[in-house]
Structure formats: structure tokens, C-alpha cells
Amino acid sequence: MLYYVCGNMNIDGHVTSPDPQHPFNLGVSFVSSGNSPLNEVSVKVRRHGRVLMEFVAAGPHCLFSVPDAEYRVEGTYRGEMKFEIVQTGTMNAQIKW
Template sequence: MCAVRCAVTITRTSKITNPSRQVRSLVIVGIALCGSTLATAQSASAPQAVSGADSEAQEMLYYVCGQPGFEKTVTSPDPKHPFNLGVTFEQQNGAPVSDVAVRLRRHGRVLMDFVAGGPHCLFSVPSASYRIEGTYRGEMKFEIVETGTFDTQIKW
């Protein structure tokens, strides 16, 4: 069981100017998890240090969304935890879809809940199976994916 103090949430939103205009906005969310306890929101600019065995159980979750191809220029904010999961949202005809309400679940628990700023999202999460849900124009679709998968598509 982990201590209550191991939970911290960090949210940072930045506009990126990129000549290729592939990344419209970059949203990075880090959520420190301790076992299966979801972090509570706190105002912080960096994760709080956790000592002892608790620090080994603590893991950060990150996501970033943008235009397809942006993954060539974006890296995870924590080099020890690179992006290891990806999903693309599109219409049946292949046209990209933005502004999708996204939920990432593991064992039924919501780990992330956000609106994607672009049709392609990357995640840095612990190795496991996840349910990625996307809701677009009131219609929810989902896929079950394993970490290491970057070509998942959810279509409307």
C-alpha cells in the first residue's frame, strides 16, 4: 500500500510554433500513480519526490495529441518513460477527426480524460492492456490495445 503523499498531478499546456504546422497544440499531462490509487489534483510545477519503496511504485502517465506525423518531432517529457501507445481518430473515409473526447481506462478505472487537440495521440503509460475510448459527435467508440501499439485507429 502506498502513502497518500505519492499522488501528484501536473498539467501543462503549451502552444507550439512549428513551420510544418503539424502540431497545433501540445498538451502534456503527468499523473503520478501509486499502485491502483489515482492521483488527486494539486498545483505543482514538478512531481514531488517520494522516498523509499513508494518511489518505485510511482509511475507517470503522459499524453500528447496533434496532426499525424508530429511524433517525429515530439518526445516524452520524461526520457525514462517514452511514448509507448498511439491512436488515430478518423472518419470512415480516412479524414482525420479532432476534438474527440478521450478516456484511457485500465481495469475499468479512468486514468486519463481529455479532449484531443488533434487526430493523433501518443501516450506514455505502464506496460499493460488499455481501453481507449473516443466520443465524437455523441457517439462513443473504443479499442482495447496493448502498449507498444502505435497504429490503432478509431473510426466514425
């Protein structure tokens, strides 16, 4: 199962995965070039080109519970798409506009 939750930048210490067997193991923040948090970012999570998750982030920081692997996390903000390649275990990845 794949899970995600998005919220403010200090969400890490306040939420747990709905499945204790699969804790959150990936974290990505969406920020401006001046490091201001961005909300309402359209997000896609891909593995091997296939979209596994697609949603609009309710906050600037998202946590994911996904199988161990490398993922392409894409964010689209005001029509501009940016992405990062992120390995599970990384909890502080950032995508900047």
C-alpha cells in the same frame, strides 16, 4: 507518471515524452469512416475499468506514455462513443466513426 500529447498525424517524429525514462509507447488516431482525421474527440483511457486519463484531443493523433499493459481507449465524437483495446507497443491503433 502518465503522459500524453495530441496533434497532427505526423506528430510521432516531432515530439518526445517529458520524461526520457518513460518514452511514448502507445499511439491512437481518430478518423472518419473515409479515413479523414478527426479533431476535438473526447478521450478516456481506462485500465481495469478505471479512468486513468480524460481529455479532449487537440488533434487527430495521440501518443501516450503509460505502464506496459492493455488499455481501453475510448473516443466520443459528435455524441457517439467508440473504443479499441490497445496493448502498449502499438503505435498505429485507429478508432473510426
